[in-house]
Amino acid sequence: MLDFSAIQVHTFYLAQEAAATDTAGGINIYSFANQLVNGIGIVGVLLLTGLGLAITFGVMRIINLAHGEFIMLGAYVTFLMQSMFQMDLLLTIPFAFLGTALIGAVTELTVIRRLYGRPLETLLATWGLSIVIQGVVKLIFSAQLKYVKSPPYITGNLSLITGADGTQLVAISYYRLFIIAIALLMLGVTLYLLYQTPLGRQVRAVAQNREMAKCLGVNTSLIDLLTFAYGCGLAGIAGAVISSLKSVSPPMGQDYLVDAWMVVVTGGVDKLIGVLAGAFLIGESGSAIAYILNDPVARVIVLAAVIVLIRYRPEGLFTVQKRA
């Protein structure tokens, strides 16, 4: 009667396919290196998905459980643009950003705004929202998997170590490099916006002391709106970039949501750099353990590590200790 037919088999993204190659002969140093290098791709995905969360959670203290759905919406925008206008994936990125940012803004106005200062309610509301968005997308596009073409000029592998007979021993695909490049670029843009522009100064002021910022004439509700929309836009970019890695489907976002949250919890949200460190730690340790054991076990071990970490460093690894 209860129909949860779509149990999501979470995979640690690309780790599995990399782990599947050549593990027969015990621990091969080259395939292990390969796994680590390919872990970079996972780091890129985690960084991209975690960045938007770090903005909405770190700056505004909003628990956004619909973040995965904004990633999914970004992927669908890319799919739409490609199927309607035969657009290149790179060109669809701005549209994915704008589209999801717009939906994010509407969400903020209709739902989030009403629940400020009540984190558990926000969490529940965004979770309901994520179910609704999934349902609506499923109604419009059907549950069928959609496929997005990756740009033809970003294919092939960059060979890092080549064997004597010319085979690639350690190689990384250009698309993974592209993902990490986009992720770092977005991190840079976000840092610039936050620390070098007047708008960013206002955002930080609101984050530090909402009442005081309001007294000094900052339009806090507008800042909230823009910040949330920007965070959602980042999720949209993540969705656009990820869309060609796997198929695009309504429940795809949930795969990324939990991992993105793990990144944010690990790195802490005080400094955006923590997200980078968190993504790196989780991505690389995940793929290393997945190589030695297997993928689901790696997930459980990483999760257990995060739980232990919370016990001893509740504010995340990369947060400066503050006096209480």
Place this chain on the structure above:
Amino acid sequence: MTQVLDGVQRSTVPVKLLTTAGIIFLIFFILPFLVGQFQTALISKLLLFGALAISLDLVWGFTGILSFAHGVFFTLGGYAMAYYLKLNLSSARNTYGVDLPDFMVWNGLEQLPWFIAPLKFFPIAILAMVLVPAAFAYIIGWFIFRSKVSGVYITIITLAISSALTTLFISQQAYTGGTNGITDVATLTLLGIDFTDINLYWVILIFTTLVLVGSWWLTRSNLGLILRSINENERRISYLGYDVASFKIFIWTLSAAIAGIAGGLFVPLNKFISPVYLAVAFGTQVVIWVAIGGRGTLVGPLVAALLLGQVQNSAERVTQDWQLIVGVLLLVVVLFLPQGLMGLVPKRFSVNKLLQLPTPNPSAGYIQARFFDWVTPLQGAVGTLQGWFSRRGRKR
């Protein structure tokens, strides 16, 4: 922990409530004679889900810990019972004519793993059904409640636990039966009585009643008072000298144990257990029962599970998008009805009145006010946007 035991005290029992409860219990007692076999099975199932929802209400409604992992505790208890029933399947009924469960045979296991073998014996299986979820919850609770993180982190951790364990159980096919889970189990037989259909219904009815009454007694005691205070002002209660973390760990572990027993009873009814019940989707379902029924009301979640289950049962014949409806319901409840459906019950008839709990009053006027709360910022936002753009224009 000594503090926790001190807090449990005898509380007085109001007669009015007892009569109402007695009548409702009697109705449920004769219900299986009035409805068909299918409905009996459905109601048994929904009663178990109701007990699960009550266990979540204990931690969420009363203590303020929102968990998406109650499906996990439920399923852990379920697997314990499923192993017991599977291992006691007679060789003749086994597909391969051996003692080893079928899924282990086709996944190439030669003999029973040491950690599953003891579950063949009923007392051990029953203990495992309660203790495995409880111990699992205790370990998680010890780590997260002893640290000073806010409640939302805990919720996110429970989400992660649910999704990670789903993957794990699906991947360990030889031990767990993979995506299919453990199917085709034996009938639960104790002391020569077959627990099927109506017998099982009564066991489940008694269990759910015990859970409801036990939880009610617990929350009415001093312990319940402390739990509610933790929900309202954690810092103050810790300044009063209570060890907040141990209270949280206690109720969290207890709640997981209840969920585990519910899961254990679910298997002889459902005839299988699978990772479907581990997944986040099922955990969400439990959260929704509590949210819609009304947090901290105990009866609300039970009623919501019974009603929503019936509605879903008939709705699924008409539409494929039940999940969408549930999502909309959740949003509406969070935004407009924080007290859930129980908040709609007129105060005179409300269970809280019978329980003599203080109720915030969500009357019709209250809901109207909340709706205006919701509309006003929309107008305000349009205003600010207009102002912002016009100011921009003037600067240039």
